[in-house]
Amino acid sequence: MLDYQEALELMHAWTPSDSLRRHMYAVEAAMRAYARKFGTDEETWAITGLIHDFDWEKYPDTHPNKGAEHLEALGWPAEIVRAMRAHAPERSGVEPESLLERALYASDEITGLITAAVYVRPDRSIRTLTIKSLKKKFKDKSFARGVDRDMVRRGAELLGVDLWEHAAFVLEAMQADAERLGLAGETAGGA
Numbered sequence: 001m002l003d004y005q006e007a008l009e010l011m012h013a014w015t016p017s018d019s020l021r022r023h024m025y026a027v028e029a030a031m032r033a034y035a036r037k038f039g040t041d042e043e044t045w046a047i048t049g050l051i052h053d054f055d056w057e058k059y060p061d062t063h064p065n066k067g068a069e070h071l072e073a074l075g076w077p078a079e080i081v082r083a084m085r086a087h088a089p090e091r092s093g094v095e096p097e098s099l100l101e102r103a104l105y106a107s108d109e110i111t112g113l114i115t116a117a118v119y120v121r122p123d124r125s126i127r128t129l130t131i132k133s134l135k136k137k138f139k140d141k142s143f144a145r146g147v148d149r150d151m152v153r154r155g156a157e158l159l160g161v162d163l164w165e166h167a168a169f170v171l172e173a174m175q176a177d178a179e180r181l182g183l184a185g186e187t188a189g190g191a
């Protein structure tokens, strides 16, 4: 049986950069919160969020396919491997279908928007970020151009939740994990 520690070690081994590690922690936090909300297996959901981009730094051209093949070779659960593929359907040809897959797809891009919004705050703290402020950033096309707004919208639709309820839910999950995400503010996040 796969355990969280094993997944964390694999992710760290393949992902040296703090920023990408933190992105995966953020998606993990969202997935944990959704697992609790839906009453499903929190460990599996957490690991799926934690691992979903683990091959990005090593194999950017073949992500997520290379990573998914590696997980398969290690004998990882098929539901996690498929979810990894389905979070990037344009690259893998696998569309998000199961609840786990849709939750991962929906959590991925919104965490990027939230993180980008925190980085431009004077206090650099996620705790003071509001949905009102996030909405403004979402509508501002010049802000965080790398965050695909259509993908953010599509994620909420796939999950069957209102976009801003989804955003508020993920924001709250990330706020609860602010230290680990490096989003607790200047003083707490510094040396």
Ligand SMILES: [Fe+2]
Pocket: 023, 027, 052, 053, 108
């Ligand atoms: Fe991601």
